[in-house]
Amino acid sequence: MGSSQTVTVKYVIRAKFEIEGVVEKSDVIGAVFGQTEGLFGPELDLRELQRSGRVGRIEIKLESEKDKTTGMILIPTSLDRVSSAILAASIESIDRVGPCAAKMSLEKIEDIRDARRKAIIERAKEVLHDWTIEATPGTEQIFREVSETLRLARVKKYGPEGLTAGPDIESAKEIIIVEGRADVINLLKGGIQNVIAVEGAKIPETIIKLSREKEITALLDGDRGGDLILKALKQVANIKFIARAPKGREVEDLSSKEVGTALRKRVPLKRERPKRRQKKILVPKQIVETTKKLGGTLEAVLLNKKMQPIERLPVSELAEKLQEVKDADTVVFDGVITQRLVDVADKRGIKYLVAARVSDKIKQPYGMHLLTFMDLKA
Numbered sequence: 058m059g060s061s062q063t064v065t066v067k068y069v070i071r072a073k074f075e076i077e078g079v080v081e082k083s084d085v086i087g088a089v090f091g092q093t094e095g096l097f098g099p100e101l102d103l104r105e106l107q108r109s110g111r112v113g114r115i116e117i118k119l120e121s122e123k124d125k126t127t128g129m130i131l132i133p134t135s136l137d138r139v140s141s142a143i144l145a146a147s148i149e150s151i152d153r154v155g156p157c158a159a160k161m162s163l164e165k166i167e168d169i170r171d172a173r174r175k176a177i178i179e180r181a182k183e184v185l186h187d188w189t190i191e192a193t194p195g196t197e198q199i200f201r202e203v204s205e206t207l208r209l210a211r212v213k214k215y216g217p218e219g220l221t222a223g224p225d226i227e228s229a230k231e232i233i234i235v236e237g238r239a240d241v242i243n244l245l246k247g248g249i250q251n252v253i254a255v256e257g258a259k260i261p262e263t264i265i266k267l268s269r270e271k272e273i274t275a276l277l278d279g280d281r282g283g284d285l286i287l288k289a290l291k292q293v294a295n296i297k298f299i300a301r302a303p304k305g306r307e308v309e310d311l312s313s314k315e316v317g318t319a320l321r322k323r324v325p326l327k328r329e330r331p332k333r334r335q336k337k338i339l340v341p342k343q344i345v346e347t348t349k350k351l352g353g354t355l356e357a358v359l360l361n362k363k364m365q366p367i368e369r370l371p372v373s374e375l376a377e378k379l380q381e382v383k384d385a386d387t388v389v390f391d392g393v394i395t396q397r398l399v400d401v402a403d404k405r406g407i408k409y410l411v412a413a414r415v416s417d418k419i420k421q422p423y424g425m426h427l428l429t430f431m432d433l434k435a
Contacts (some may be wrong), residue, residue: 066113070145074119076126078157082117088154089115089130093147101143111135112144122375126157129164131147141166154208162380186248191204211245212238215253216263223250231272233320234264236286236297239309240276247313255286260293265423268294269416276300276316278307278418291326295420298323298420338432347389352413357390368375376401394427 074085086298097106106112112134120126130148134141151161184217215222221238227242229251235241237254244252255264275358276292278282280300288426300323303315311319343364351358357375359368361384368385370378372392379385379401388402394415401421402410411428421427 065135066169067135068133068138068141069135069167069169070130070132070141070148072130072132072148072161073147073164074128074130074159074161075150075156075318076128076154076157076159078124078126078155079121080119080126080154080157084155085117085128085130086115088159088377089148092151093144095149096147101140101146101147101283103276105220106134106136106144107217118359123372126154126217133169142420148219164332196201203423211250214230216261218256218263220256220261220263222253224358225250226253226267229271229276232267234273234275234290235308236283242310243309244276244316244323246398247316249316255290258285258289260289264290265294269420272297272299274300275317276302276308276323279304280301280307293423296326300324301325309432338426338428340411340426340433344387344389344409346431348411348433350392351389352430357388357392359385360387360389362386377407380406396417399425399427428432 060200069204074209076085095102100300103112103115112132114133116131117128118131119126132144132148134144136144145163145166149161149163151159156271175215194262211224211228212222213222214220221241223241223245226232231251233244233249233252235244235252236252239251239257242253244250253264253267255333263314273294273296275287275296275298277299279285283301286298293325300319303321308316308319341364343360347358347360355372357370357372358366358368359378359382364387368378368382375388375390375392376398379388379398382405385405385407388407389409389411390413391413394410396416396419399419399422403425407425409426409428410431411433414429415427419427
């Protein structure tokens, strides 16, 4: 149900739902309006709020699988904080969608104005950065000479390996990986502070960990050394973009303007789709024996480090159970390995995750084996 008035959105209510059955978006919308109607009078009635332009168009995102429907409800509102909180709580009170039992839970109430403020601040940083880069050569040279000592003081040691880095590595969502200390110092001179050095041919664990948590751009020399670092990064780290110095040049020798040009010309890293394994993977025989017992059951078995079964349960309960279990080393189940399940298993230190098949575009954690039943050899 829409409104003819423009809504000046202050908050967005985000609520997750789980429904025991298959339903459509219209069913969820009907439940939202129907089960909140009359709870708090016309002042907080959804239909009235939409007519008056204080609540915008309600958006439903859902997907159904195995006779269950999950998704998200998004409600934009210009109400005050108290009214928005009451409206969010009323959404959580919905317990049925159509003929199906349902559970609603508030994920968060997002302050749009706060998001705008952050976007403005980030844009202001970009404007200031570009302004600095485009300064006249004479001014830039004077600035470098006067502030050299201060800039060098901003160089930090980061991680257990003591890698050379700028001061913004911890707080930045995006970081730039370079090859050595001189590269870090050169980028700091241009005002780029979210930078860290690999410092060697072997990729440090700190870089691998950062690549799982943040968006990574690798800015590398335009020579064979840069090629080798890039090859190593591809094998162990999750790199999103690649930027290179001009052919035959090193990052430490680039001007601020040349660094900016190289970063603007960065390209997404193309990953080759892994080829299907031709040979079986050798695993403990207990894993193979367990897979034979699970075919067609939609069940999972948890094994400890001694390959002894410690629990058998439905696949639908697996993700939740893994968050509680302590002694599991291997998980074998008749289902599909998803990214959510991989993330949960990684936090619990699972070594083997074995299933009927693996979803596409899975980010495989370091030290975990993701296998299908067809891959195994006792």
